[in-house]
Amino acid sequence: MLQAIGLTSTPRRDRPPAVDDLSFEARPGTVTALLGPAGAGKTTALRLMLQLEPGRGVTYFRGRPLHRVAHPAREVGVLLGDVPGHPSRTLRSQLRMLCAATGVSGARADDMLQVVGLTGVHDQRIGTLPRGMDRRLGLASALLGDPHTLLLDEPVAGLSVNESAWFHELLRTHADEGGTVVYTTADPKDAARNADRVVTLDGGRLAADQDVTDFTRTRLRPRVAVRTPHAARLAAVLTQESRAARRPVEVVTEGGNRLSVYGSDCATVGESAYRNGVLIHQLADEIGAEGDLGTAVGAGGKGAGRTRLPAPAPDQTTTRAGAGRTALAQASSDGPVAGSAAGRPAGERWDEGAPTEEGTVRKKRARGRATADRRDWKDRLRRKGAGGAPAAAAASPASRATSVGRVSPPAAGAAASDSRAASRASGTASPGARAAAGRSSRRPARSPRAPYRSPLRPLRYEVRRLLGVPSTPLVVVGVLMVSVTLAVLLARGGRTPLPAALAGWPGISPLPPAALGAGLLGAFSFGEEYRYPALTTGRGAVPRRLGLLLAKLGVAAAVGACLAGVVVVADLEVLRLVYGGDLIPVPRNWPTLCANWFGLVVGCAWAGVLGAGVFRAAAAGVAAVLAVPVLFAPPLQRFLAGAPRRSVTGLPARLREFARVEWASAADRWLMGALRVVGQPVGVALTLTLTVLLCAYVLTGRHSRARW
Template identity: 65%
Template sequence: MLQAIGLTSTPRRDRPPAVDDLSFEARPGTVTALLGSRGSGKTTALRLMLELEPGRGITYFRGRPLHRIAHPPREVGVLLGDVPGHPSRTLRGQMRMLCAANGLPVARADELVRTVGLAGLERRRIGTLPIGADRRLGLAAALLGTPHTLLLDEPAAGLSAPESAWLHELLRAHAAEGGTVLYTTEDPKDAAGNADRVVTLDGGRLVADQDAVEFARTRLRPRVVVRTPHAARLAAVVTQEARAARRSVEVVAEDGNRLSVYGSDCAAVGDAAFRHGVPIHRLADERGGDGGTVQARRTRKSEDAGESETPAASPPGAGDTTKEGRRRRRGAGRRPMRSPLRPLRYELHRLLGVPSTPLVMAAALLVSVTLALLLGRGGRAELPAVLTGWPALSPLPPAALGAGLLGAFSFGEEYRYPALTTGRGAVPRRPGLLLAKLGVAAVVALALGALVVAADLTALRFVYGGELIPVPKNWPTLSASWLGLVVGCAWAGVLGAGVFRAAAAGVAAVLAVPVAFVPLMQKVLSGPSVRSAAGLPARLREFAGPQWSPALDRWLAGALRVVAQPAGVALSLTLTGLLCAYVFTGLRRKARW
């Protein structure tokens, strides 16, 4: 059971709250409609329930508030607007990435794709999906964790009648398995025809909480629906008799041979047709207009059957639908959600599921090979600069820039195309997710750095000859410096984008190292009072006491020489500062909530 108690949003700019002291229940085994006109507070109410909006009140999902639920996607399935995700990601890639975030096997993604009728569209990119396929994908994402409760914000908006019927059949099947369904709508006819209970809002306040039949009887305009081959003649007859009897009757001609008669009943219309010899093919009382028939209500589970504690199975669905092409308004306050249950698997799916990753790597390889050939032609550049494609005018080599850009994308895309949060809220800042991003970024940077050097060396030997391009004797030290640079740039991109919530900020953090910090470090380290780090291993050995092998001594000395370079010092300080800022902003956000 869903219980909303005293939900009140925080007012803004001296305006009344969008939701004011809202309390209601949505029982398991039923479909509940949250009805209200635009601006009545429906979406804000859902966001308050999901703790995505600042305010007061609490919502219990089977007796527990959302922040007390260990794995919210396994208890509550949410669809707020379009499916959050990178538009270039394929449908299958999106679902598998969400499976990794929820700790589910990838087979669950394929199962739900078939369940919602998207089989055959697995390789389509999210940005090219038709309207209905987007809604189906959103429902598949909401059902991914087999939740007990579904919260949907106007799921049928923009859908045709057959598509809307498919959607409500799916929701009805979920409720029939014991689940709880709550969806918002602006259409009273939709609420009367497809819900078991209707909760009506006006100005953020509760107006009525009624059974759907009672709602239709008391709040919707009744009418008589007539089908006859002589619709125009019957309309004239009914209107003429109503005038003679001084009754207020309105006759509306609809498609083809159909009439809607307001202010009368079946007996009066039938008697009028009989007296004038007008044949009738259909005669029925309705409330709520088209599709709002209430007299033939579906049999629903009794409310006294008790609350079901078994998560609902995924309901079947078939048919085709189209996409709602608008974004929902977002609230200012956002609560951080939990990290992916499988952060490493999630990060790998996120990285490999978009075309930007291979494009950036290919561009870095191509530019580096081109620069290496141009630098090698003159014969004046140093061999390390030639092998890395690093001209003196460039602040960083292409491989380091590419690694930094990919690192910046790792957090930048989380904020631009959020997939970890149900309401496009703040990206999780748990250590597991950060470590996964740093680890994957380091592996990608190492691979890119090695590929660039190998490609540059191969191209140089092919063009200029192998005897003119020897392998340097100090290649271990050069390799360590080179790989440390690309990994450091990748990490700077990850942390910069994580702190400032944008990929551009991550790239700026990468470029700030050679442009601003390296010249500063060169001035500081060139001062007369600076003590050399060359003898640090010996001093450490004397201080620590135990002796280590000469080989380890040489490796430690080499590593310290690399780190002691101005670029190494600047990069180390930058990473340390960004990491501290990342931790500080995460703690401050927790304190705010």
């Protein structure tokens, strides 16, 4: 169950809050629609539930606030706006990366692509997806962790009738398996067709919290549908008689020979047509959506004999049988909204066009395909739980909530306490009574910032993030080509030392191409996270946890070391090919030179990672890399040149004596070599830069957690 209690957003610039003291419940096994026009606060309400928006109030997910859920991605699936991700990443690469962030097997990505019908386009780029495929990919991302609750913001906006029907059928499947679904919509007909409960928002406040039957009766007014070849004449007659009788009757011409009469009934309309000699082809009562018929008058003459059609059974208007829906759910409503029941003026209307017969046929066909997909999904998940997730069709709601891949429910005492607290706050009274009680009580506590708990497999996540975009191979190839070209040009004159030629490092360049490339790849590790925040949908900003930072530093170091080695080998082989092997002697101090080279490249990669992580941009990471040789190294070199020098010879022996630990003599040579490398001006500047950036990263991470 989802329980939202006292959600209130923080007002900005003397404006009223977008959401003000909102409280409602969404029960398992049901689809709940947050209904309201643009600006009603629907999206802000979802962000408050996910603690992505500063404000007050609390939301309980099965008795626990989100910051107490061990693995939020396995409890709540989220779809807010477009699918966040690098536009050059493929669908499969995106989902496999998110699988590592969610902590499930990578095979789950292929299963979700099959569920949402994207198996044939799994290698397509995200940036080239049409609207329908983008929505399907977003739903697949939300379902990766097999969550209990789905929160979706305008999931079918801009989709065709077939796509919308398929999407809602999949949401209905999730609800039928015991899950909770909450989605926002601005279309009351959409809420009446697809939701079990409708929560109406008006100006950020709760206007109504109704069952779909009550919503249809109070918000979608009854009307009389009339088909006649003399529509204009009948409309004038009905308008004239209603004015004479001072009755609030509204006649709307729907196009062609069809009229919708609001505020009247079939008997009154039929008698008016009979008195004025108007031929009627059809006369029917409609409630909510077109096609929900009560009584009808058959054609056959002027006010010919009436035929009363049997009214639909109660279960046909309030429940769903199998995969089908009633006429109320299948058709679209074009009537005005009753204002008195929901705090809206009586004359205000939701302007929507009536559906066509062709659209209804397409919708039924899409519903049949979606039902077949749902059966295939159930059968497949019954045979095999993908990625450790439970078989959705085979498990009951209770077992489904406690099986592998979901968050286990809280302990009995904690659950009872949270449930009692939620009951006291929300109560079992009407929504208006709960809202009044909430306003009369003290202000709700400020919602705490949830701790960052994702990704669960940071190393796998970072590797898939790095290899899933074309920028990585492009940078590597570019570095190799530039480095080889510079090496050939530098060795041609014979004056450049061999280490500089192998590194492709001319004197006019602050850094060699390999170091710049490693720094650029390191800057992309955090820069792309902030530019294309794939982790934002579930948990806010990029997680600043230690595990993810260590994974990024480790992967950046490995990539930098590999790049440094490949560049040296490639340059050496090209120089031997062009100038011969005799002209390329191996220096005696090659171990120290190699240590300096690898330390420089790896240090630049780390500077790029930390710079982009602190300043939240890849350009800042590259600037941090260039700042070492351009800004910090020259003054540090002048300072070290003028300062008296002391030797650290004998430091390994003193360390052994201090620690009282014996180690091999080879360790002494490695230790002294490392000290000589770090003691270089560039090494000292790079070490200081990395230390400052690491401290800044930690401090900004602590500040971002405590700012709310």
